[in-house]
Amino acid sequence: MNWAEHLESLQEFVSIPSVSTDPAHRPDMDKACQWLCSWARQQGLTAEIWPTAGHPSVYVETRPLPDKPVLLIYGHYDVQPAEDVELWTDPPFRPTVREDRLYGRGASDNKGQIWTHCAAIQSLLAEGPLPCQIKILIEGEEEVGSPNLPQLLEERRDRLNADLVLVSDTSTAVKGVPTLHYSLRGIVIFEVHLQTAGRDVHSGVFGGTSPNATHRLAQLIARLHDDQGRVVIPGFYNRVRVADEREKELLERVPFDAQVYQEFIGCSELVGEAGYSTNERRWFRPTLDCNGLGGGFQGEGSKTIVPARAWAKFSARLVADQRPEEVLECCRRWFEPQTWAGRIDFRADHGGPPYLLDPYGPMSGYLDKARAALRQAWQQEPLLVRHGGAIPIVSQFQTILGLSTLLMGFGSPDDAIHSPNEKFELANFRRGLHTSRLFLSSLGNLRV
Numbered sequence: 001m002n003w004a005e006h007l008e009s010l011q012e013f014v015s016i017p018s019v020s021t022d023p024a025h026r027p028d029m030d031k032a033c034q035w036l037c038s039w040a041r042q043q044g045l046t047a048e049i050w051p052t053a054g055h056p057s058v059y060v061e062t063r064p065l066p067d068k069p070v071l072l073i074y075g076h077y078d079v080q081p082a083e084d085v086e087l088w089t090d091p092p093f094r095p096t097v098r099e100d101r102l103y104g105r106g107a108s109d110n111k112g113q114i115w116t117h118c119a120a121i122q123s124l125l126a127e128g129p130l131p132c133q134i135k136i137l138i139e140g141e142e143e144v145g146s147p148n149l150p151q152l153l154e155e156r157r158d159r160l161n162a163d164l165v166l167v168s169d170t171s172t173a174v175k176g177v178p179t180l181h182y183s184l185r186g187i188v189i190f191e192v193h194l195q196t197a198g199r200d201v202h203s204g205v206f207g208g209t210s211p212n213a214t215h216r217l218a219q220l221i222a223r224l225h226d227d228q229g230r231v232v233i234p235g236f237y238n239r240v241r242v243a244d245e246r247e248k249e250l251l252e253r254v255p256f257d258a259q260v261y262q263e264f265i266g267c268s269e270l271v272g273e274a275g276y277s278t279n280e281r282r283w284f285r286p287t288l289d290c291n292g293l294g295g296g297f298q299g300e301g302s303k304t305i306v307p308a309r310a311w312a313k314f315s316a317r318l319v320a321d322q323r324p325e326e327v328l329e330c331c332r333r334w335f336e337p338q339t340w341a342g343r344i345d346f347r348a349d350h351g352g353p354p355y356l357l358d359p360y361g362p363m364s365g366y367l368d369k370a371r372a373a374l375r376q377a378w379q380q381e382p383l384l385v386r387h388g389g390a391i392p393i394v395s396q397f398q399t400i401l402g403l404s405t406l407l408m409g410f411g412s413p414d415d416a417i418h419s420p421n422e423k424f425e426l427a428n429f430r431r432g433l434h435t436s437r438l439f440l441s442s443l444g445n446l447r448v
């Protein structure tokens with residue numbers, strides 16, 4: 001297998017700044033699509049660019065093989081913005097190898113992980129016919145909530161027909177320990193804009209008498225959680241499914257070191273909802289976070305005003321069986337009547353439902369194959385746990401395509417995804433490639 005060639009290709013892929021939120025990068029989105037298509041065609045595969053109302057998706061298909069399972073691999077070529085660029089050791093879009101890691105925006109999330117499968121397919125094709133049919137869907141809007149992908153799934157339902165979906169866009173539960181995830185959290189995103197007066201006024205003339213929007217917003221945010229770390233919004237925990245005994249047993253197998261975890265975050269204490277362990281808080285409980293806030297004077301130096309406006313951005317993480325629209329309405333119904341604070345403008349953004357696969361249900365056969373492939377490639381028993389992040393489209397593979405998804409992450413928890421100095425462990429790339437080859441081959445032994 002030509003390892004150097006696979007790494008070189010990945011570096012090329014990572015060097016394309018395909019940032020989906022930024023309209024200035026629109027040409028780079030097309031460039032990434034073209035790049036993927038030309039790779040696929042060089043392998044003799046069918047490749048198409050599927051336009052959407054937003055960024056296009058790339059679709060690659062291998063030859064049909066009757067009686068064998070059809071695997072649909074999903075990933076995304078879009079990446080998070082690289083700001084703050086000055087915090088990066090190497091430029092984010094000049095991928096650099098240091099200490100057996102590839103540094104660059106998207107190296108782990110998700111270019112390195114999706115490329116792991118592409119490289120595996122390339123290496124298998126070099127040896128002969130593939131063991132089963134593979135369809136690859138690589139979208140360009142995951143980091144902005146996949147707004148146009150559901151429609152694409154509806155339109156292309158027939159082409160996307162498969163037996164299962166495989167997604168590698170998560171990180172292992174513990175560094176170096178192979179992991180299968182059977183659940184993802186959902187997400188709800190919204191903003192609250194607060195206005196307390198007609199305009200900003202002089203803090204000497206009016207201060208102490210005019211309501212300060214930043215103070216009021218801070219008070220509102222402080223009231224969101226009680227002293228037990230619980231979200232006070234009525235209905236926020238509605239429909240939360242309680243972990244069963246088998247899930248608790250799976251959770252106990254995770255070799256978790258709270259000290260290491262805390263040191264990685266760099267915080268002086270761990271916080272959260274009373275009555276739950278750290279991993280339960282991350283994987284089994286819904287949470288609500290303010291992601292950013294602003295208001296008043298942000299410029300250099302000082303400006304003595306009482307600010308009239310302030311805003312905050314929030315995201316809630318949901319678990320099975322919560323519904324994004326319901327949680328959003330609970331949040332709206334809590335914020336809007338808080339008129340003591342001022343005029344409240346509640347603005348809903350995108351969201352997505354949680355995903356939960358029954359590990360002992362109809363997918364358990366595929367799960368066993370995935371587990372065996374991971375075990376052999378990593379020489380270690382894989383973990384089977386829930387995941388705290390969101391990949392909103394995964395639940396829609398179920399509702400629109402009727403397909404269950406296996407989540408096999410090759411990221412490492414310290415990959416710094418969405419942060420400066422994002423990297424991909426090349427050890428995970430190599431083991432992932434090996435895993436993918438083994439898994440694809442083992443699918444070929446199944447008949448459907």
Ligand code: BES
Nearest residue numbers: 109143144145169170171187389390391
């Ligand atoms: N690859 C991530 C999901 C993920 C999160 C993997 C944490 C490993 C650890 C995915 O690209 C992502 O960031 N999803 C967003 C979804 C949101 C923008 C709708 C998330 O979870 O914040």
Ligand code: MN
Nearest residue numbers: 109110142169
């Ligand atoms: Mn991702």
